[in-house]
Amino acid sequence: MSEHPIRLILSDDLSRSRPTVFFRALLAIPHVIWLGLWGVIAVLAVLINWPATLVMGRSPGWLHTFLAAYVKYATQFFAYLNLAANPYPPFDGQDGYPVDLTIAQPARQARWSVAVRAILILPALLLVLALVGDSTGGSFGRHSNIDFSLGLLHVASILGWFAIMARGRMPRGLRDAAAYALSYGAQFWAYAFLLTDRYPNSDPLAALPELPARADPIRLESQDELRRSRLTVFFRLLLALPHLIWLALWGVLALFAAILNWLATVLTGHAPARLHRFLAAYLRYQLHVYSFLYLVANPFPGFAGQPHSYPFEIHIDEPQRQSRWRTGFRLILAIPALILLSAYGSVAGVAALLGWFACLARGEMPRGLRNAASQSLRYQGQTIGYLLLLTDFYPYGGPIRDSGSATDPPAPQPQPVHALPELGLS
DSSP: OOOSSEEEEOOSSSBOOOOHHHEEEEHTTTHHHHHHHHHHHHHHHHHHHHHHHHHSSSHHHHHHHHHHHHHHHHHHHHHTTTTTTOOOSSSOOOOSSSEEEEEOOOOOOOOHHHHHHHHHHHHHHHHHHHHOTTTTTTTTTTGSOOOOOSSSHHHHHHHHHHHHHHHSOOOOOHHHHHOOOOOOHHHHHHHTSEEEEEEEOOOOOHHHOOOOOOOSSEEEOOOOBOOOOHHHHHHHHHHHHHHHHHHHHHHHHHHEEEHHHHHHHHSSOOOOOOHHHHHHHHHHHHHHHHHHTTTSSSOOSSSSSOOOOOOOOEEEEOOOOOHHHHHHHHHHTHHHHHHHHHHHHHHHHHHHHHHHHHHHHHBBOOOOHHHHHHHHHHHHHHHHHHTSSSSSSSOOOOOOOOTTTTTTOOOOOOOOOOOGGGGGGO
16 A cells, blocks of 8 residues: 555654753643634635535645645644654744654545545544544543543653653653654544545554564564454454453462562562463463454464464563562552553554454454554553563553564664663653
8 A cells, every 4th residue: 555645754852851841731832822723714724625625626735735734733733742742843834843744735535535524534533532532621531431531642741741850851662652643643634624535544553654673572473364254253242251251260360370470579580480481371361362352363262372372472581580679669660551551452442443343344454453453452461461570671652563574674682671760661
């Protein structure tokens, strides 16, 4: 597939000014006012752009230029507000900001898709709420089973604020998570404003210009082919019930094993091999179940969590020596990761819901939704593995390419974290 007409550009160096970060909300007030004023005019422009595009088959050049500048400016402003970039943004959406967009020139659009654009955009609205959040203060989320009041962008921003105050840098994982949300948000608004008829791409692996090369002790290995059985998809929740029951029972034993593992690791600095194998099997099985439930993979999983037994696999390295003090405070240190995990959980839930309808219609899981859910599950595996003391490497919060790709470059071994201020979710 050709590149999306709306692409994110990242030239941010992760360094941040503590004073401007501390007062970021206050400094953003002039932009908030200007964004609101420009937004009123943008809405009027969209009301003109819709019938014009419907008649001409493409957006008029001057309207396209005006709305494209607004989308660029809004992306730059929200990147600044949510700490994905450091410099004070310009007020006109000009090129050159560290988090920027390239927006293609007007192209021909299918008139039928223009006519029903307000309906076609509804599925993307659910995902953009999970990624960017509900600007109405959670009113949308109160009428659904998923809380949209804080999206992935806002959670990454809040956690990043504390990390920057401690280190003077935005952790790359949090910056990339925010950039993924900003990229999808920009594509969403470009589609809504009729700047393109290409649907927003939900794939986190395609959102960023480049992905980091990593070899984490807990990492994703995926061999999924996207094909899905409509029959098993339709009854997926019912089919998953035996696994959910068994997972809950196994979880009780895993809790006691985790307590024993914590005591042993605090005393010796090393997780006992048998406890490590038991907890690794539990985590592997947990990810098998959730990947089946969330349509990330198709086959019915086994009940034992055997390695290399499922298309969606979490590879867990053998036990290594761990810092005793980090082990002693593991529950406290894991709190930021658990907060970010809650945001990723909303993303996975929406991806599964949208994927369910897509699988029934097409017989396959859209790659973007599959990758959005799989990245969420990868972060879940790293977070739970960190809690279970399978590793003391902190979960990486941004998108990374899975190790099943033959085109991946060699990944260097990550370095251990040696001080509390470095626990900024990588």
